[in-house]
Amino acid sequence: MSSEQQAAAEIAAEQAYVDVVYGRLDESTKVAQSLVTEGFARGHVGNEGGLVERDAMVFQATRRLSALNAAHDGLVFGRLDLQGGEARYIGRIGVRDAEREILLVDWRAPAAALFYQATAQDPTGVVRRRVLRSSGKTVVGVEDDLLDAENAPEDMVVVGEGALLASLSRARDSTMHSVVATIQKEQDEAIRAPSRGATIIGGGPGTGKTVVALHRAAYLLYTDRRRFESGGVLVVGPSSVFMSYIERVLPSLGETAVTLRSLGEVVDGVGAREHDEPVAAAAKGSSRMLPVLRRLATSPQPGEPTSFRYFYKDDVLVLDAKKLANIRRGLLSNLPRNRAYPKAPAAVARALWQQVSGERALEKGEEGFLDELTTDHRYVDFVEAWWPPVDAVELWRTLPKRVGELANGAFSREELDAMVTSWSSGVPAIEDVPLIDELRYLLGEVPPDDERDDDVPRQLMSFERREREVENELRSTTSIDDDGYAHVLVDEAQDLSPMQWRMLGRRGRYASWTIVGDLAQSSWPHADEAEQARVAALEGKVEHRFRLSTNYRNSAEIYDLAADVAQVAIPGADLAEAVRRTGEAPRHEWVADAALLDAVEAEADTMLERVEGTVAVVAARADLPRLRARLADRLAAHDRLRVLDGLDTKGLEFDAVVVVEPDAIIAESEAGWRTFYVVLTRATQLLTTVGTTQTWLSRVS
């Protein structure tokens, strides 16, 4: 038999097994479907028990159904041949036959661990590891690793050159794919690490940190579903583009109950998509912002009354600025502003009563005084104007006017100007979201009615007032208690500012964490400050560190250049080892100013022709508008072409990358060299730089 015939015979044999598994999966799908239907029928019986039972049944069956549907494609992807002759099939989810015998082992089960951990040096009982490549339900190829030749039966066939290299050479599309069939040993160790404390996954670009972290989320859900599904798993990445890039990985592993949020979307109701300019971004991210926000949340609001005069019987009662400041201090001494909101009317009333001295008034007593006061619209209007509930977003909007006065010299003129300019649009940038979140917590929410003090004059809690609250949609008045998760997974963590760490820390106070990052790729300029904030966010949780060492993304030719840039960007950077050579070295074009756009256009065309998958044109932010205008036709014609800035390429990858004006990317921010390093490490196959200057090349050895 020729090797092609042998491979075809092996594929046919595997197809027969795979068909049996799909047959069984279809039966399970029907059962789950009928359980959903039956569950709904039970609900119609009408008693409470029926409804509870229905909810539980429908919930379980629906979850099973969505897992079955999601894991459908490429369901069976692996086979282990063990010493002694057992063949064990590994899949995206577990499947049993009608007699409850295992047909397919879930990749996360202990029985599947060997699939990832066995090596030729240490085969641990595995003779042959086989990866099945499928298209839908059809097996289209097999790739084998013979791990233990000595114990292999004579007739054992070994096909292909290894699954990993085959999978690395595929063309990239717009979304990340699961690598469940080819997870490598060091990656598997990080995926299966215990869930306690914080698991920190480091390593150079393209080493699989993101994909490993996502498989880890699926693994954790499998091992402790009750805890992680009810407590929630939050996955945070740098941008919404990145979140759409990774969004399919978990569903393809049968997991749909995970919350994916970009850094601009972590706070409910606030969706930010754009980054600030570097100076404003660095200022807003700094922990120097914290005292400013504290002062903002506790100081008098602009426009609020500064005194109150009340005539009662023979007395003139006066609350001047000093007295009001005293009441304010008392109210804020142990409660955030909005939580103190129900106590404000009583505090004002008390301060007024203390001034009462007239005989007629004293005769009537405090009760009589309060009766009259709290039904008097002047008092009601005053308290409403002096201590209204404050919404975090509304308060954030006052920052441009107030930051100068509240900063107390902590920011330079340049920083203040950059922030004020950024706020002029009124639209929050990604860097504003942690500030709004900080304000939410500093202000607190208005407690629900039943938690309010009994000594609050009821008139102020009138129906009319509550209606007004709803009308104003005061978001800070909604609960902040449900921000917490059972597991928080942070990708590209090297870029988190101190203020962003604080925002995530509040969501992971009782959580275990997975933190993924590579310092060399950091665009945050003050590493020490961010590190302190990270440590504070983890609040002493035990850290387990893993380092991934092999770059699976870039060709070795591209990574060699990137590694030289890394030496300039961050001496001592954690460099990975690239495993794939393509024979295509990066190219550098040096052109005159007037020829730049033509050259970029021509290069984009060449790339679109030469690669099957995605192409990115990456430039400094200031260059994007003219590039987008010039490439508008091509962008309309090709979904796979993108024009973006360096920061927005974080975490992504493309088959071909055209880097426009590297010197401008480097000059754009303090972290310019590191951003340039990130950009270079996005290309899987082809890389070209086009520039009117080439100063950077002379710095790179």
Ligand SMILES: Nc1ncnc2c1ncn2[C@@H]1O[C@H](COP(=O)(O)OP(=O)(O)OP(=O)(O)O)[C@@H](O)[C@H]1O
């Ligand atoms: N075991 C593997 N088998 C097949 N492909 C893999 C494997 N590990 C990683 N890859 C692929 O390598 C590429 C890089 O992975 P990933 O984006 O997770 O790396 P990263 O370390 O997060 O990179 P960066 O830090 O540069 O953003 C992806 O296309 C991923 O699918």
